[in-house]
Amino acid sequence: MRIDRARLASLLADEQRVFAERHPGSRALYExxxxxxxxxxxxxxxxxxxxxxxLFVTGGxxxxxxxxxxxxxxxxxLGDTGAMTGHAPEATVAAVTAQAARxxxxxxxxxxxxxxGEELARRFGLPFWQFALTATDANRxxxxxxxxxxxxxxxxxxxxxxxxxxxxxxxxxxxxxxVAREGNVGPPVDPALTTRVVEFNNLAALExxxxxxxxxxxxxxxxxxxxxxxxxxxxxxxGLRELTRRTGTLLIMDETHTICTGPGxxxxxxGLDPDLLTLxxxxxxxxxxxxxxxxxxxxxRIRAKTRVDxxxxxxxxxxxxANALATAAMRATLERVLTEASYQRTIPLATRFADQVDVAIxxxxxxxxxxxxxxxxxxxxxxxxxxxxxxxxxxxxxxxxRYMHLAALNRGILLTPFHNMALVAPAVAEAxxxxxxxxxxxxxxxxxxxxxx
Numbered sequence: 001m002r003i004d005r006a007r008l009a010s011l012l013a014d015e016q017r018v019f020a021e022r023h024p025g026s027r028a029l030y031e032x033x034x035x036x037x038x039x040x041x042x043x044x045x046x047x048x049x050x051x052x053x054x055l056f057v058t059g060g061x062x063x064x065x066x067x068x069x070x071x072x073x074x075x076x077x078l079g080d081t082g083a084m085t086g087h088a089p090e091a092t093v094a095a096v097t098a099q100a101a102r103x104x105x106x107x108x109x110x111x112x113x114x115x116x117g118e119e120l121a122r123r124f125g126l127p128f129w130q131f132a133l134t135a136t137d138a139n140r141x142x143x144x145x146x147x148x149x150x151x152x153x154x155x156x157x158x159x160x161x162x163x164x165x166x167x168x169x170x171x172x173x174x175x176x177x178x179v180a181r182e183g184n185v186g187p188p189v190d191p192a193l194t195t196r197v198v199e200f201n202n203l204a205a206l207e208x209x210x211x212x213x214x215x216x217x218x219x220x221x222x223x224x225x226x227x228x229x230x231x232x233x234x235x236x237x238x239g240l241r242e243l244t245r246r247t248g249t250l251l252i253m254d255e256t257h258t259i260c261t262g263p264g265x266x267x268x269x270x271g272l273d274p275d276l277l278t279l280x281x282x283x284x285x286x287x288x289x290x291x292x293x294x295x296x297x298x299x300x301r302i303r304a305k306t307r308v309d310x311x312x313x314x315x316x317x318x319x320x321x322a323n324a325l326a327t328a329a330m331r332a333t334l335e336r337v338l339t340e341a342s343y344q345r346t347i348p349l350a351t352r353f354a355d356q357v358d359v360a361i362x363x364x365x366x367x368x369x370x371x372x373x374x375x376x377x378x379x380x381x382x383x384x385x386x387x388x389x390x391x392x393x394x395x396x397x398x399x400x401x402r403y404m405h406l407a408a409l410n411r412g413i414l415l416t417p418f419h420n421m422a423l424v425a426p427a428v429a430e431a432x433x434x435x436x437x438x439x440x441x442x443x444x445x446x447x448x449x450x451x452x453x
Contacts, residue, residue, distance in 0.1 A: 003447065008399055011446055015406040019051035022410070025068035029056045048417050050406040055414075060087030062427030065414070073414045074432050076422035081257055084282035084375075085337045086425035092285030095332035096325060105323035112331040113322060116291070119334050123264040124255075124277055126293035131322035135256040135280025136164030138292040139219060141316045142276045143168065145294075146217035146250045149301040156209055156218045156249070158200040160389025162226030163219055163254050164280070171195045173390070199388040200224055201232060203239040210247040217250040217276075222266035225257035227392040228419055229371040229378050231385070237272055244275075250298065252276040256290075259283075260423065261374035262343050269374075285333040289326035337426070346375035346424045349433055353377045353422055356437040363453045364444050375424040407443040408436070 020027060030053040034040035039047050046054045055067040063086055065075050078084050085092065117129045132138040143155055143166070155168050163169040170184040171191035178192040196215060198205040209215070220240065224230035244251045253274040255265035259282060262269045267277060275298050280290030294302065306314065320326075354372040357379050361368045367383040380386070382395040396419075405415050413436055415422055422436070445452040 003400065004449075005399075007449065008403055008447060012399065012403045012406065015403065015410055016052060018410050019406060022071065023051070023053075023055065023067070023069050026056045027053055029068060030054065045418075050402045050409065050417060055409075062086045062088075063425045063429075063432060064427075071412070073409070073412050074428075074435065075414045076424070076436065077414045077416040078423045078425055079281075079286065080416055080418070081260070081423060082281045083286045084260065084423055084425065085285045085333060085342075086427045087286070089285050089333065089337045089426075091332045091336035092287070092329050095328045096285075096287060099325050099328035102324070104325045105320055107319065109322065110324050110327055112324070112327045116327060116330045116334065119331075120291060120293055123334075124267055124293060125264075126274070126277055127296055128299040129291050129293045131327065132280070132290040132292065133288050133318055133321055133326070134164060135254065135278055135290045136166055137318065137321070138278040138280055138290040139163045139166045139169075139252070139254060142252050142278055142292045143217060143219065144315055145298075145302055146252065146276070149298070149305050150216045150248065150250060152214050152216035154194065154196055154215045156196040156198065156206075156215050158220060158224065158389060159197050160224065160227040160393050161200075161219070161221060162224075162257065163221075164256070166219075167191075168194045169219065171197050173197050173199070199390060200230055201236050201387045203236065203243070206240065207243055210243055210249055213247050213249075215247070215249045217252050218244055219252045219254060221254050222258045222261075222270070222272065223373055224389055224392065225373070225376070226418070227389050228380060228386065228395070228421075229373050229376065230388065230392050231371070231373070233387065237270065241273055250275040252278060255279045256281050257376070258373065259338075260376040262347075263338060263340050266373075282338065283333060284326050284329035285337060287326050287329040289330050291330075342426045343375065345426055346428070349428050349430065350375040350377045350422075350424045352430065352433045353424065353436065356433065357440055360437065360441050360444065360453075363441075364448060364450070366444070376421060377424075378419060378421040380420070403447065404440075404443055407446070408439050411439045411442070413439055 030040045041047055058066050058068055063075055064072055066072050120129050121127050157169050159173050161169055170181045171178050172181045178197050180187045180191050196209045198209050251274045253267055256279055258266040275295050278292045283289055350372055354370045354377040357370045368379055368381055370379040380395055381397045381400055386392040408415055441452050
């Protein structure tokens, strides 16, 4: 069934009017903020919400948040994974409260740091760990260390990857050439000088890119996530590992989004064997914190190549990294929130989400699909799953995405604004999933001008 673009534009305008009428408090704060905050927001990507201005929030609990106008929303965005634990998880709140009374940061280690390191080693199989404030920092530091111990300058990423704001990763392919991604702000150098880019799932292209033996590391998501969920083909990870080993290239797995797969991320769930691993966002229950880990052999090479007297000037670390507050939050979150039991609850709920959306898509005879990765699910405006980032990016339909997001928002459901992703927190109930399905069906029926089925 084809989408009537004129009807889509009309419905989107209607939803925008409704949003503006229902959110006078958020709109007033947004207008006020434009006098002191660039773009009216404290972080520039907050302008991308579908209503023309963002919601201003007063708080959240579990799977729900409340805005300044008193509206309550089922939150399936969850801070784009940063709040995957749900808002204000009890164990994390208690640990943060207790640690705050004892001090926030000392530039000295705590026992909690030892516990977290041991737990990460147990979960991911890498014996040594370091802390950072964000996954971006963890990725930057891992790349620097990879360059240092290999003596190589280049890194390799997959097209349309997501690794935070790491400069080297804002590169894409255009007619086979590595160029800066559109919108890349002030790139310090031509990314072709630092980065090779190949398509995800293309082992032949990967082999050719690594053949000169001049790539320090491959920085990879186990599955693409930020351009939509793109699963690895069967045998892809085995081929990636074999090629990196053969060419002396270190393999870094970024689990910041794929931690949705299970307590040990995609790495443990699928038996991957990276040299380094990075993880941020939900690891401290929403408190800024991140980690990066090393295999035994990588740790030995780092020790051999780095000097203690340059530890504070080598471009790795930060004054607030591994602060006591974040470390306490990590321990509580790993010990009592991001547990096996939590995933045993959230993954079936995400499966319920995907299955119900799939039934609705089929009922309306739409050329769309839905994909799932752990407790993350996403629907696509294309008939078959993409196999790489270029195919995924080609399926983006900004007007249709904006309509679906705003229709859900006006009916009390918050989806991730950059794509059609839903993340399930432990506090979500089956009734919440069913409510989303109802809203999805209503939104599609309005779009197609047919009865709700």
